[in-house]
Amino acid sequence: MRQFLTAIALAASFAPAAHATNFFDGFDGSGGPNGSSWQVSNWANGSPFGCTFAFSQVWLAGNSNLVLNVDSSNRSAVKCAEIRTWQSFTYGKFVVRLQPGTIAGADSSFFLYTGTAGTPSHNEIDIEFINGGRTLHTNVWKADVQNFQQFAVATGWRTIGFEWRPTYVRWFSVSDSGVETEFRRVNISVTTPMQLMLNHWVGDNSASARNFLGTYNGGGGAAYYDWVKVSD
Amino acid sequence: MDTKISLGRIGVLMGLVASLGLVGCGGDDSAASPAPTPAPTPAPTPAPTPAPTPAPTPAPTPAPTPAPTPAPTPAPTPAPTPAPTPAPTPAPTPAPTPAPTPAPTPAPTPAPTPAPTPAPTPDTAFATPLDAADTVEGGSVASYAYASTASDQTAGSVTYASGTETFSASLSTSLLLSNPPGFAGAALRLYAPGNTLTGTAAPFNASGFSHLRVHLASTTDATLTIKLQPSPVAADGCVPTAQALVSATLSEIVIDLNDASFAVPSYCPASTTTLHQWLAGLYAIDVINGGATAGNHDVVVGSISLVP
Numbered sequence: 001m002r003q004f005l006t007a008i009a010l011a012a013s014f015a016p017a018a019h020a021t022n023f024f025d026g027f028d029g030s031g032g033p034n035g036s037s038w039q040v041s042n043w044a045n046g047s048p049f050g051c052t053f054a055f056s057q058v059w060l061a062g063n064s065n066l067v068l069n070v071d072s073s074n075r076s077a078v079k080c081a082e083i084r085t086w087q088s089f090t091y092g093k094f095v096v097r098l099q100p101g102t103i104a105g106a107d108s109s110f111f112l113y114t115g116t117a118g119t120p121s122h123n124e125i126d127i128e129f130i131n132g133g134r135t136l137h138t139n140v141w142k143a144d145v146q147n148f149q150q151f152a153v154a155t156g157w158r159t160i161g162f163e164w165r166p167t168y169v170r171w172f173s174v175s176d177s178g179v180e181t182e183f184r185r186v187n188i189s190v191t192t193p194m195q196l197m198l199n200h201w202v203g204d205n206s207a208s209a210r211n212f213l214g215t216y217n218g219g220g221g222a223a224y225y226d227w228v229k230v231s232d
Numbered sequence: 233m234d235t236k237i238s239l240g241r242i243g244v245l246m247g248l249v250a251s252l253g254l255v256g257c258g259g260d261d262s263a264a265s266p267a268p269t270p271a272p273t274p275a276p277t278p279a280p281t282p283a284p285t286p287a288p289t290p291a292p293t294p295a296p297t298p299a300p301t302p303a304p305t306p307a308p309t310p311a312p313t314p315a316p317t318p319a320p321t322p323a324p325t326p327a328p329t330p331a332p333t334p335a336p337t338p339a340p341t342p343a344p345t346p347a348p349t350p351a352p353t354p355d356t357a358f359a360t361p362l363d364a365a366d367t368v369e370g371g372s373v374a375s376y377a378y379a380s381t382a383s384d385q386t387a388g389s390v391t392y393a394s395g396t397e398t399f400s401a402s403l404s405t406s407l408l409l410s411n412p413p414g415f416a417g418a419a420l421r422l423y424a425p426g427n428t429l430t431g432t433a434a435p436f437n438a439s440g441f442s443h444l445r446v447h448l449a450s451t452t453d454a455t456l457t458i459k460l461q462p463s464p465v466a467a468d469g470c471v472p473t474a475q476a477l478v479s480a481t482l483s484e485i486v487i488d489l490n491d492a493s494f495a496v497p498s499y500c501p502a503s504t505t506t507l508h509q510w511l512a513g514l515y516a517i518d519v520i521n522g523g524a525t526a527g528n529h530d531v532v533v534g535s536i537s538l539v540p
Contacts, residue, residue, distance in 0.1 A: 154483035183454035
């Protein structure tokens with residue numbers, strides 16, 4: 001019995017944070033995002049990113065919005081924004097209310113990620129707004145193989161999310177009255193825990209960036225996130 | 233024996249720690265992972281040689297052919313507390329060069345008067361609903377519906393209200409449950425200016441436009457399909473096609489008139505017709521609700537215009 005308890009206790013102690021917990025952040029207040037929930041990127045990814053993620057471009061606006069900003073005041077050193085949860089999730093519903101950025105050649109996103117891109121460890125589930133916020137790019141990567149679909153969308157605020165289950169991923173929009181309407185479903189089994197990420201960045205006009213994002217001709221601005229919710 | 237007891241006690245203690253939410257294993261956010269707070273930027277130590285910026289996030293995954301879209305690329309193994317970029321060693325201040333005798337400053341050239349910003353070129357109207365059958369531009373409005381089992385579908389009629397056309401069809405059963413899954417659609421067709429159901433076709437040359445501006449809604453479904461139809465219309469739907477995410481509220485959607493937005497469906501045979509050619513002979517625009525579940529499926533279309 002004692003050995004059994006020991007095993008249970010050790011398992012509980014060392015289990016990874018991989019549950020689809022009831023995570024919520026309304027981005028209230030001011031200053032930076034909650035440091036116990038979010039890690040803020042402060043580095044450059046390299047091509048095809050045409051900007052450097054910076055602490056300075058992430059803040060709470062004081063009106064219950066998180067701002068992920070692109071600062072292009074120095075065209076040769078554009079700054080952009082990214083945050084990710086410390087914890088990882090396995091399965092659940094992931095919903096966000098946001099106003100994507102409208103910069104041509106930029107990307108504002110809400111997605112899950114794990115692994116190393118270009119290797120079988122890479123898994124990912126995406127909601128990305130590109131093309132000045134006029135195109136929604138949905139994608140699921142399993143072992144570095146992707147399955148994407150794009151939709152023309154209106155700009156402005158919207159509530160949108162995806163549900164990740166053992167045998168499928170589905171994307172849905174949420175009406176003002178809270179009604180979910182599914183618009184895409186992929187039968188796929190992705191099992192690896194992933195971190196939740198939000199970012200807003202511009203491309204570097206490399207072939208890869210132009211192909212995905214279009215041409216970035218300068219300019220900055222914000223993407224706004226009202227809240228993020230994860231539930232079982 | 234002693235060892236077992238000790239391990240057991242340690243285990244129980246660790247279990248208690250876990251139950252208090254001090255380790256990440258579920259629970260709410262605040263009780264999740266240890267969550268190290270991102271370190272505030274410490275005063276950087278000047279490095280003799282500037283180290284490269286740590287790049288926890290690798291380059292985005294290149295999209296395999298024909299995928300046009302690499303996904304955003306986050307860090308594969310993000311450092312829990314990413315090190316701030318070391319500050320580069322400040323360059324030594326060069327010795328000041330003796331300044332030559334300054335030349336007389338020329339009189340500043342007056343800045344040219346900036347030209348007034350030209351007004352944006354207005355859209356060209358393609359189809360503005362006038363009533364349930366016509367557009368302001370002299371085109372017709374029509375509807376059609378289809379289903380893999382037509383007996384399961386009941387189509388309504390086109391209605392006009394407040395500058396929009398609405399059409400719906402209902403399915404008595406979900407065609408998605410059949411094996412293989414079936415299909416269905418309810419569509420509005422708005423003809424190009426001056427083109428009527430009974431008249432001689434006079435396709436519209438839209439090849440010089442960059443975007444399509446359309447006002448769409450559906451009270452029943454989240455996606456609508458937009459097809460650029462030539463004359464004669466392609467009944468198989470093998471024409472440039474885009475998809476739009478819509479809501480119950482009429483909203484303006486601006487779609488690029490390029491291959492990324494308008495592609496011929498993958499089920500179609502390979503086509504040598506370019507989008508430019510399709511646009512040069514634009515006869516009608518179809519907006520389709522392809523919902524195939526049981527119940528009503530509607531499509532709402534407001535004005536359609538072309539953006540230079």
